[in-house]
Structure formats: structure tokens, C-alpha cells
Amino acid sequence: MVGAEGLHPSTNTAPRDLDPAPGRTPASAPALDPALAADLADGLPEGLPADLAAGLGGGLPGAPPGDGPGEGRGGARDGEPQAAPQGAPATPTALVRQVRAHLGGPYAHAPLPMAPPPGGPYATQLAHVQQLGEMGWCTWNLGTGDASWSDHVYVIFDRSPEEGPVALDALAAYVVPADRPAFDRALREVLGGARAQAEFRIRTASGPRVLRTVLDPVAGPDGAVRTVYGVIQDITRRAEERLLADTLSDAILPRQGPVIDLPGVRVAVRYLPAERTTGLGGDWYLACRASRGRVLIAIGDVSGHGRDVIAPMARLRHAVDALVVTDASPAQLLAWLNELVWHSHDGTTATALAGYLDPVAQEFTWAQAGHLPPILTGGGEARLLDAPEGVLLGADADSGYEIARVRLRRGETLLLYTDGLVERPGRDIEDGIALTRLAATSLTGGDLAVELDRIIDAVGGTNPADDACLLAVRLPLSLG
Numbered sequence: 001m002v003g004a005e006g007l008h009p010s011t012n013t014a015p016r017d018l019d020p021a022p023g024r025t026p027a028s029a030p031a032l033d034p035a036l037a038a039d040l041a042d043g044l045p046e047g048l049p050a051d052l053a054a055g056l057g058g059g060l061p062g063a064p065p066g067d068g069p070g071e072g073r074g075g076a077r078d079g080e081p082q083a084a085p086q087g088a089p090a091t092p093t094a095l096v097r098q099v100r101a102h103l104g105g106p107y108a109h110a111p112l113p114m115a116p117p118p119g120g121p122y123a124t125q126l127a128h129v130q131q132l133g134e135m136g137w138c139t140w141n142l143g144t145g146d147a148s149w150s151d152h153v154y155v156i157f158d159r160s161p162e163e164g165p166v167a168l169d170a171l172a173a174y175v176v177p178a179d180r181p182a183f184d185r186a187l188r189e190v191l192g193g194a195r196a197q198a199e200f201r202i203r204t205a206s207g208p209r210v211l212r213t214v215l216d217p218v219a220g221p222d223g224a225v226r227t228v229y230g231v232i233q234d235i236t237r238r239a240e241e242r243l244l245a246d247t248l249s250d251a252i253l254p255r256q257g258p259v260i261d262l263p264g265v266r267v268a269v270r271y272l273p274a275e276r277t278t279g280l281g282g283d284w285y286l287a288c289r290a291s292r293g294r295v296l297i298a299i300g301d302v303s304g305h306g307r308d309v310i311a312p313m314a315r316l317r318h319a320v321d322a323l324v325v326t327d328a329s330p331a332q333l334l335a336w337l338n339e340l341v342w343h344s345h346d347g348t349t350a351t352a353l354a355g356y357l358d359p360v361a362q363e364f365t366w367a368q369a370g371h372l373p374p375i376l377t378g379g380g381e382a383r384l385l386d387a388p389e390g391v392l393l394g395a396d397a398d399s400g401y402e403i404a405r406v407r408l409r410r411g412e413t414l415l416l417y418t419d420g421l422v423e424r425p426g427r428d429i430e431d432g433i434a435l436t437r438l439a440a441t442s443l444t445g446g447d448l449a450v451e452l453d454r455i456i457d458a459v460g461g462t463n464p465a466d467d468a469c470l471l472a473v474r475l476p477l478s479l480g
Contacts, residue, residue: 137229183200197214208236215230262287270456294359299416305465305467316350341394362410386404411474413475415440421459
């Protein structure tokens with residue numbers, strides 16, 4: 001199992017160094033962005049004083065003195081973030097303390113609505129729910145700084161109940177620095193009166209954990225947020241499984257995009273599988289270096305949908321990748337793929353297109369097996385290429401494939417695609433191709449990835465019923 005320390009909840013990439021464990025001096029919190037601070041100031045309830053709202057953009061006074069370390073009503077405990085100094089932009093944790101200072105009035109000591117008390121009629125069931133769901137709930141009173149946690153939140157934070165809950169403005173000390181923006185954003189939103197959700201990693205004595213939290217504000221009679229309810233779930237195991245799934249998915253179909261720079265050629269790709277769980281389908285693509293300064297471009301589509309087509313898709317894609325070193329012609333590559341599919345004896349068929357683009361000779365040499373013809377576009381014009389003869393892979397053991405050649409002018413773009421892009425329920429595939437061709441005339445030689453998105457939008461967006469892949473190959477205006 002992959003360790004949680006390698007996880008990042010939004011990008012699934014390796015995180016930066018984690019901050020010190022609580023109890024040590026944490027890394028300084030990122031300053032509140034002035035624009036976001038202004039937005040929050042505008043959205044604060046009228047019950048807050050004008051000087052507090054104005055202070056969100058900078059110059060916020062420091063937090064009021066607390067009752068001493070560990071008191072839990074205003075002072076920061078050892079290792080918890082301190083208030084922003086005079087004149088510095090306010091961090092969300094400092095804002096919590098300012099709100100708490102303002103609310104230390106008639107509602108400051110209102111009792112906290114909490115989970116059912118220990119020993120209640122459903123105590124055992126609730127304990128099981130927390131354990132099975134790896135979740136718990138919290139309540140924070142912004143006026144007093146009081147907090148209350150259910151039992152499992154202590155387990156999540158690896159904290160003894162005797163130590164008491166962590167104040168809302170002190171949670172930042174546990175958050176990994178790379179994830180502070182997500183945590184701070186949620187805190188700003190809930191203080192502004194909106195429900196907030198976030199995923200972030202924390203440091204605990206037993207190691208990093210990935211959490212998902214939902215925070216709900218509760219306003220007092222004057223409209224000011226006085227209480228925050230929270231549900232916290234430990235999703236570390238799910239995050240590990242997600243990272244492992246992404247790693248395996250990338251091994252099956254390495255994500256090369258969105259833009260791939262190869263010698264003398266620029267390639268962009270949009271891969272849109274109908275199967276969202278695995279992020280894979282029957283479509284595949286490949287753009288890589290070949291011999292004599294050429295670039296191999298290939299695309300294909302295994303018949304069928306869902307997880308059953310992932311294995312045959314992977315066999316075809318990796319076969320092409322391995323056969324590049326043979327320097328075989330595109331027709332020979334497809335003949336070998338046909339043998340591979342035919343001898344699989346599982347009834348699989350597939351379409352494919354493979355070719356070599358020579359950026360010096362400005363020539364694309366290609367063959368196809370039942371695949372839709374490429375579109376060549378440039379100068380405000382777009383045309384379908386005449387396809388050489390070639391039948392579906394797996395349809396006939398003795399299939400032969402022909403080769404075609406086309407010259408490209410510098411700045412022109414070649415579009416390769418699968419039927420999931422152009423075929424929709426209630427629309428003929430020829431109409432979809434015509435829409436794609438028309439959209440291709442708008443390619444201006446700008447950002448290739450952005451232009452692909454425009455084409456996808458023009459033909460109807462993503463296809464929920466079928467996998468789709470769109471590959472654009474552009475010959476730059478110069479080789480330099």
C-alpha cells in the first residue's frame with residue numbers, strides 16, 4: 001500500500017515537506033490574499049464592527065490577549081499559530097480570534113449544541129458509526145473559543161481526550177503547509193456565513209493523515225456567525241487507494257498531455273473516458289520519437305465500453321509502443337496488431353490509425369484499420385484526408401493494409417479522433433464529422449490545448465455514453 005505521506009488531495013502528486021508536528025514551531029501561515037480578504041469583508045454580517053471588516057485587507061490588529069497557554073478561551077497554546085502582528089495581513093486563524101473578541105458579549109457563554117451525551121440511548125450505535133465511517137463531529141463557539149469534539153475526532157488527530165479539543169483558530173498548526181490554502185479557504189468561507197468543504201493533510205504523532213471536512217456556520221439573532229459545526233472524516237485509506245489507482249492507470253495509459261513537445265512537432269491531446277471510476281476506456285493514443293528524426297502518431301479504439309475493454313486497449317497501446325523500435329512501416333505495424341487481436345480469441349475488434357510525421361520533409365505517412373479519417377486544417381480551411389484501404393483489427397486474419405502520404409505546410413494541424421467525439425445518440429456520425437471539420441477551421445495557430453477544448457465544445461462536449469479521444473499534431477512555422 002502506498003504511504004499517505006506521498007499523497008496530495010487535489011493533484012495526487014508528492015507533497016512538499018510536511019510542517020513540524022504540533023508542539024513545535026509551525027511554518028508561518030500564508031497571508032490572506034487582499035482580493036479574497038475584500039470579498040470576505042463585503043460578505044461579513046452587519047453585526048461585526050466596521051474596523052474588523054476593514055482590517056481583513058491588512059492592518060488588522062493583533063488578537064486579544066488570551067487567558068494563558070492551554071486555557072482554550074483566547075490564548076494560543078504552545079505550537080499553535082499566533083495572531084498577525086500590527087499592520088500585517090490577517091490570516092484566517094487570526095480572523096477567528098478577532099471574531100471571537102467581538103462576540104464576547106451577550107451570546108459568548110451560550111451552551112454549545114453537541115452530539116448526544118455519553119451513555120445516551122444510541123451511544124453504542126453512534127460509536128460504531130464513527131468507527132466504521134472514520135468520522136466525527138465538532139462544535140466551536142466563536143464567542144468563547146470553547147470547543148467540543150466527539151470521541152472519534154480525538155482518534156483522527158491522535159490526541160488524548162484529556163488534552164481537550166483543539167480550538168478552531170489552532171487547527172492550522174496541524175495542517176501540512178502545502179494544503180494550507182485549501183484549509184484557509186474553507187475557514188474564510190465559513191466565517192463569511194457559507195457552508196465550506198475541504199480536503200487537506202494533517203500531521204499527527206502517528207504520521208500524516210488525509211482529512212475531508214464540512215463546516216457549517218450558525219448565526220445568532222444579529223446575523224453574525226457565532227457557532228461553527230464541523231464533520232471531519234479520515235480518508236487516508238481512500239486517498240492511498242486513489243493514488244494507487246492513478247499510478248496503475250498511468251502505467252496502463254501514460255498521460256502524456258495536455259501538450260507534448262517532440263522534435264519539430266507539437267502535440268496536444270484530450271482523453272475523455274466514459275468510465276469515470278478508473279479514468280480509462282477502450283480509446284488509446286501514442287505520440288513518441290521514432291527513427292530518422294520522425295515522430296510516431298497513433299490512435300485507436302477497442303470495441304465496447306467500460307472496464308472490459310481496458311485490458312485489450314492496454315495490449316494494443318503497449319504493442320505499438322514496443323514495435324516503434326522495429327522501424328516498420330505503418331502498414332506493417334497494423335498487420336502485427338491485427339494478428340495480436342485475431343489470436344486473442346476473445347471476440348475483440350478495434351480500429352486504429354498509425355503514421356510517421358517527418359518534420360523536415362513535412363510529410364505524414366500513415367495507415368488505418370477501420371478508423372475515421374484525419375482532418376488537416378490550416379489557413380481557415382479544413383479537409384478530410386483520403387483514407388487508404390484497411391479493415392478492422394481482428395476482423396480477418398489475413399487483412400492487409402495500405403499506406404497513404406500527405407504533405408503538410410508549416411503551421412498546419414492534423415486532427416486524429418475516435419468515434420466517441422463525433423457520434424451521439426440521434427445524430428449521424430457523418431454530421432458529427434462535419435461539425436468537427438467546421439470547428440477545425442477556427443484553429444488559428446494559438447494555444448493548441450485551448451483550441452482542442454473549443455472543438456470539443458463545438459461538437460457537443462464530452463460524451464457520457466462513449467469514450468472519446470482527440471489528438472492534434474501541429475507542424476510549427478519553423479524548426480527552430
